[in-house]
Amino acid sequence: MTDKQLFTKENRIDDYRLDEGIKKMLNGIKLLTFQEFLNDFMGKTRSKTNLHILIDLATIVCNKIGKDYGENTSKRLVNNDQNNFDAIIAVTPDFKKEKVEDKLKHVVGFLICELGECKLLPEIYSVNLICTRQIDNGWTVKGSILLGAYLYCIKNLLNDKRHGAILELGGNYDNSSGFFAYTKVGFDKNSKLFHQDCFSDPNNLPMSVKRLKGYTKENIINFVTGTTKRDDVDDSTGIYSAGLPPKDDISKIKLQENKIKNATTAWEIEAENILLQDIDKEVARNSLIQDLSLQKKFEESEVRQSQQVGPFRTFINTIIKKIKTLTPFAFTKKSKSPKKSPKKSKLPKKSPNKSVKSKSPKKSKLPKKSPKKSKSPKKSLKK
Numbered sequence: 001m002t003d004k005q006l007f008t009k010e011n012r013i014d015d016y017r018l019d020e021g022i023k024k025m026l027n028g029i030k031l032l033t034f035q036e037f038l039n040d041f042m043g044k045t046r047s048k049t050n051l052h053i054l055i056d057l058a059t060i061v062c063n064k065i066g067k068d069y070g071e072n073t074s075k076r077l078v079n080n081d082q083n084n085f086d087a088i089i090a091v092t093p094d095f096k097k098e099k100v101e102d103k104l105k106h107v108v109g110f111l112i113c114e115l116g117e118c119k120l121l122p123e124i125y126s127v128n129l130i131c132t133r134q135i136d137n138g139w140t141v142k143g144s145i146l147l148g149a150y151l152y153c154i155k156n157l158l159n160d161k162r163h164g165a166i167l168e169l170g171g172n173y174d175n176s177s178g179f180f181a182y183t184k185v186g187f188d189k190n191s192k193l194f195h196q197d198c199f200s201d202p203n204n205l206p207m208s209v210k211r212l213k214g215y216t217k218e219n220i221i222n223f224v225t226g227t228t229k230r231d232d233v234d235d236s237t238g239i240y241s242a243g244l245p246p247k248d249d250i251s252k253i254k255l256q257e258n259k260i261k262n263a264t265t266a267w268e269i270e271a272e273n274i275l276l277q278d279i280d281k282e283v284a285r286n287s288l289i290q291d292l293s294l295q296k297k298f299e300e301s302e303v304r305q306s307q308q309v310g311p312f313r314t315f316i317n318t319i320i321k322k323i324k325t326l327t328p329f330a331f332t333k334k335s336k337s338p339k340k341s342p343k344k345s346k347l348p349k350k351s352p353n354k355s356v357k358s359k360s361p362k363k364s365k366l367p368k369k370s371p372k373k374s375k376s377p378k379k380s381l382k383k
Helices: 013-017 020-026 034-042 048-054 057-061 067-079 100-106 143-155 176-184 217-225 250-277 281-291 294-308 311-345 350-358 370-382
Strands: 030-033 085-091 107-115 125-132 166-170 204-208
Touching: 013 020, 013 030, 013 143, 020 143, 020 217, 030 034, 034 085, 034 100, 048 100, 057 067, 057 100, 057 107, 057 125, 067 085, 085 125, 085 143, 100 107, 107 143, 125 143, 143 176, 143 217, 166 176, 281 294
Parallel strands: 125 166
Antiparallel strands: 030 085, 085 107, 107 125, 166 204
């Protein structure tokens, strides 16, 4: 295990998959971390033959992607030279009992995440590939469960800089089932992710969980199970609010198809305009950090560090800050007073020095107001 793995006990994956609501949705399906999957799949002897079989994982489970793309993704997960890939895999109860050559038949879904896929946000895990299927005996898993595991573990990361969730929706709005699954658990369209150093395929829709900071772990589980629904969906197309139309309602189906067509066209035009702007990498990164509330997290971590130094140090820091704000004001007051007094009085330069040495009030050479000031010291002397 490395610190770059997401689905770990340290990130509370056990809390998620043992939650009663999640267990009920799984209905016997097991969620395995990639390390657990490898141990069950490969056994003690990790031969090249077993690895070759494992490379077919994505091709077998994902029926809508090309063979080359599937094999390439599986190879990167298995080899994982830079330790920047991790996965959560859903299998049937019989998975462990089966022979190696038959094990993949009992995989019903998986989610592969990649650290740094988006070069603008190298510290963020993205959903690289997610697939689900139903096998002959009826076993299946919902994609929202896999997405929930991804979000739940991100919320438990100790490093605040990694508290972001991003992905590309393959086929954009035409992939309505994916759009609804992603939106359900917190994802919304985020065109700021569309950049040559992040997600740059106009055929896909970039999405992120902009409000992840405000979600609790209970919120995530409730979104997955459907106990509560999001009240903060950001979807100007109206596709999500309309919902999936009934299969027998032709008018609603056509209406939804028109919305999807219009949304797809609008995104393609927007994507072209973004590419033409050629936004600077650093500008795009800073914009994303603010958009995903990552900057706030950096500031909060600094606050927590300052709190750890103790109340006395915090008190001293507060005093120093106040002094810094008051000092410029004090100097401007002092610098203005000597300039104004000579102009009004038109006295020679030596006169101010004499008054300072004698510590006595200015006398005859002062303007009309000076006698009033000179009377007050006389009264004090009589007393």
